Amino acid sequence: MAEKRKVLQRYMKNLNDLKDELKRKELEKKMKELELLQCELARRQERSGTKCAGGKIKELRQQKLRKVLGAYMMTLEGLLCDLARRQARLNGDKGRASESENLPHPQMLEEYTVAFCAVGEDGRELLEAALSARRCAYVPYSKFKVGAAFRAKCGRIYTGCNIENVSFTAGNCAERCALAKGISEGEKKYTAGAVVAYHPDEFTTPCGVCRQFILEFVHRDIPIYIAKAPPPEQENCIPAIQDDDEVLVTSAYHLLPYSFSSFE
Incomplete structure (x- = not known):
């Protein structure tokens, strides 16, 4: 041997x-x-x-x-x-792994955190749209509401919320709900996204399935804005996100750097 x-x-x-x-x-x-x-x-x-x-x-x-x-x-x-x-x-x-030709999409956008008031107008608009969509979440089992918004290449924003089912596996995440809306209307390229949910200790980022789903419809790295929604007792407060609240600005490639990108 x-x-x-x-x-x-x-x-x-x-x-x-x-x-x-x-x-x-x-x-x-x-x-x-x-x-x-x-x-x-x-x-x-x-x-x-x-x-x-x-x-x-x-x-x-x-x-x-x-x-x-x-x-x-x-x-x-x-x-x-x-x-x-x-x-x-x-x-x-x-x-450096990012220099390897055997890995997908080595060019990544910068990842950072910033106050909500310092986020660009496009990012704030997406976060507010995601918050609005979150109110429609159907979560009778987990009580965990999530909202998402994605901007198509044409400029239109598509929103979605998580939808649960008593069968559990038949449910749908907010990110895929938002993208499915746009895809069903012929929009298959997206330039930015946002996700909001309330967790007292951390940001809520897309699940693994949603990360792979997002990458199917981006042709280069796009920013993904992540923010905390207000706690349940302050859900109807205005504004929902304060100017000094922290926002995570990550990207599709940062969320899933080693994605499955080719079946050939």
């Missing part, structure tokens, strides 16, 4: 070495092509004179050439970064 393990380790090392060699060859090839393009651009700039009809054509050609050069530079930067990561892993260095 130990011998088989050693053979497998040698095989994996050889495979990684081959991959690195292919990357280096590809990098050398791109570097040569880049040098040729830079030389061509330099010659064209030397030949270009005063602007005229012919000069316009030359300028357009140079612009096109610059775009090609830019594309090559981006490719080269990617190759250099990949080679650096591979070399670091071979040396035993720990890489």
Whole structure:
């Protein structure tokens, strides 16, 4: 068994070495092509004179050439970064998970807490819509009301509340209720969301199923505003959220950083 393990380790090392060699060859090839393009651009700039009809054509050609050069530079930067990561892993260095190409959506929005009065107008509007929807929650069993609101790409806000059932599993969360409204009307892209519920000690964030459901309908990271609703004895107070109340501004990718994003 130990011998088989050693053979497998040698095989994996050889495979990684081959991959690195292919990357280096590809990098050398791109570097040569880049040098040729830079030389061509330099010659064209030397030949270009005063602007005229012919000069316009030359300028357009140079612009096109610059775009090609830019594309090559981006490719080269990617190759250099990949080679650096591979070399670091071979040396035993720990890489940052957000830089891995094998993980979904590495680009995340900032996550922070802020006073309600400092939240942008869009965020406050979503939180207030979620509070309004929460009043319609059907929770005869848990007595735990949740409200949610999501802004579609068109700008319209869709709201939802949690709906319980005596069968328990037949119930529905506020987040999925809100999104289902919009999806049923043809809105399949969303730009922001909000969730409110009352818990005396902590914020109430979406459950795991809702997090996966939210990610199905976002094409890049979107902010999710989380706030506490007023306690039951103050449920009808106005305003429901005070200016100095804390709001958690998180995001879809922060809520589920390692989501299941592809079945292929």
